[in-house]
Amino acid sequence: MSDDLAPATGTFVALRNLLFTVAYEILGSAADAEDVLQETWLRWAKVDPDQVRDPRAYLIRITTRQALNRLRTLQRRREAYVGPWLPEPLLTAPDAASDLELAESVSMAMMLVLETLSPTERAVFVLREAFELGYDEIAAAIGKTPAAVRQIAHRARRHVDARRPHRTATPSEGEAVVKAFQRAVEASDLEELMQVLAPDVVAVSDGGGLKLNAMHPIVGVDKVIRMFLGSMQKIGGTLSTRPTQVNGNPALLFSFDGRLDGVVALRIEDRQVTGIYYVRNPEKLSRLERETALTLR
Known part of the structure; x- marks a missing residue:
């Protein structure tokens, strides 16, 4: 240098x-x-x-x-893209969960909400809400006037607020729900799955055309359970799960016969799972081998 x-x-x-x-x-x-x-x-x-x-x-x-x-x-x-697209999951350090603002900002659920914004709306929302930049700074970054940025920010915030989790789980609540989900899946316990999953739970799986996945989001607890357990039977082998932290939130690594198959991130509200995000695309799993440092400041 x-x-x-x-x-x-x-x-x-x-x-x-x-x-x-x-x-x-x-x-x-x-x-x-x-x-x-x-x-x-x-x-x-x-x-x-x-x-x-x-x-x-x-x-x-x-x-x-x-x-x-x-x-x-x-x-x-x-x-x-073949089938639903999910963000690339990042293995994060345990202390990331203690930063509630960061954990919500980069959660899989929030990242999916951001996907519904236009590119400009997404940039404005991220810079304003997550990084607390002023309208003048954002205007310089995206080539708009401060007045236009203010309007875009208001529109994007209204859009996100209508779709974001209503009550984000605390770290301890999230870990408890993930453990309950883990026990239920490993034991194929239908009764416990019915308890831990919300009635209107949504499951999204991303295989990227390289691995089996549902081609559309699955909605409703009965359909999700059938899809989830049915998919594990089709994959075959002995399932093992391991708790981890993805994007600042509790998640599970799924392996079959000792080989990593994917990561399951959960959206948790009112101590129930309202969203299941199963990333199986092998091209998106490289960041699960080492921690990625994220920060808003």
């Missing part, structure tokens, strides 16, 4: 986890977020840090622009 790049490198490294979180929340893909960070670094390395008044705001602005460009490309790719 040249002496000229040392200050820029130090600043970028210090903010890297924050910038990755920005890109990941906008894109829902860790692999694409890493590419965005690489593009951000290449642009940052050409800038004289001494001429930048606020490096944090400047780097978030570059990251947001690159993420938006990539998101528009990804949306076309996702239209051709």
